Amino acid sequence: NAGVTQTPKFRVLKTGQSMTLLCAQDMNHEYMYWYRQDPGMGLRLIHYSVGEGTTAKGEVPDGYNVSRLKKQNFLLGLESAAPSQTSVYFCASSYEDRMGEKLFFGSGTQLSVL
Amino acid sequence: AQSVAQPEDQVNVAEGNPLTVKCTYSVSGNPYLFWYVQYPNRGLQFLLKYITGDNLVKGSYGFEAEFNKSQTSFHLKKPSALVSDSALYFCAVRAVNAGNNRKLIWGLGTSLAVNP
Numbered sequence: 266n267a268g269v270t271q272t273p274k275f276r277v278l279k280t281g282q283s284m285t286l287l288c289a290q291d292m293n294h295e296y297m298y299w300y301r302q303d304p305g306m307g308l309r310l311i312h313y314s315v316g317e318g319t320t321a322k323g324e325v326p327d328g329y330n331v332s333r334l335k336k337q338n339f340l341l342g343l344e345s346a347a348p349s350q351t352s353v354y355f356c357a358s359s360y361e362d363r364m365g366e367k368l369f370f371g372s373g374t375q376l377s378v379l
Numbered sequence: 380a381q382s383v384a385q386p387e388d389q390v391n392v393a394e395g396n397p398l399t400v401k402c403t404y405s406v407s408g409n410p411y412l413f414w415y416v417q418y419p420n421r422g423l424q425f426l427l428k429y430i431t432g433d434n435l436v437k438g439s440y441g442f443e444a445e446f447n448k449s450q451t452s453f454h455l456k457k458p459s460a461l462v463s464d465s466a467l468y469f470c471a472v473r474a475v476n477a478g479n480n481r482k483l484i485w486g487l488g489t490s491l492a493v494n495p
Contacts, residue, residue: 269422307487308423308469323482355422365411365430366473368483370422 267291271356271371278346278378286341286374288356296359297339298323298368299331301352308355314339346378381406383472385486392460393494400455400489402470410472412453413483414444417467426468429453440464460493467491 269290278284288297299311310323312331320331328350330342339358343350356371382405392398404410411430415423427438434446444455455468470486 305487308485310482313482357422365428367425367428368415368423370424372422373420 269356269358269369269371271354271374273374274372275375276377278343278376280347280378282346283342283344284346284376285343286354286356286376288339288341288358288371289337290339290356290358290369291337292358292360292369293336294358294360294369295336296361296366297333298357298359299329299339299341300355300357301325302355302373303352311341311354348378350376351378352376381472381474381484383470383484383486385468385470385489387489388487389490389492391492391494394462395459398457398460398464398491398493400468400470400491402453402455402486404451404453404470404472404484406472406474406484408474410474412444412446413471413473414438414442414453414455415469415471416440417469417488419466423469426455460491462493462495465491465493 272287295316298313300308309325311329314320314333317336332340354374357368359366359368384403413428414426416426417423427436429436429446437443442457467488467490469488471483473483
């Protein structure tokens with residue numbers, strides 16, 4: 266049981282390049298999220314999904330796209346990277362029952378855009 | 380507007396002393412409240428949550444938090460701090476009737492340093 270796995274762990278891009286971050290969870294969770302974490306800004310939600318085939322915008326969706334073709338995977342794409350997208354990206358998954366919600370986070374992807 | 384405030388960027392305590400990390404919130408309606416911890420170069424880990432019921436919630440690693448509705452606070456506490464508790468702590472809130480609105484509102488985090 267690996268939990269939430271993010272790949273890659275580190276990446277350096279040049280401005281204008283594209284890339285995809287992969288998030289995989291093996292807990293059969295319905296909900297998945299992509300966050301970015303920046304100093305002094307806390308965690309900001311980029312996009313999220315409430316189930317297979319669904320996606321929704323979070324607080325800071327511009328410049329990113331996502332897809333959830335399979336329940337266990339949630340992909341985050343950067344079509345044309347910009348230096349402002351230099352950040353640490355975290356994927357999370359969760360379930361919710363009568364006891365509330367609990368998020369499980371991956372270990373993060375450090376992205377630098379030069 | 381919904382918001383979460385963690386008024387202290389950093390908290391320093393001596394090992395063995397009690398610790399408190401403060402959190403206040405503003406949300407429409409009743410809240411779900413959470414504490415998460417982040418160790419260096421790691422993702423966040425769930426510590427505890429308040430959904431309903433007893434105002435004192437016990438969580439992982441000996442932490443607890445007290446929900447105070449009148450003061451709209453959810454402070455994290457531990458009776459005796461350990462050096463290994465040194466980490467970044469995040470408070471988060473969501474309205475109870477948010478439905479499919481999955482947006483947790485996060486505080487900016489408080490860095491806890493426990494000195495030997």
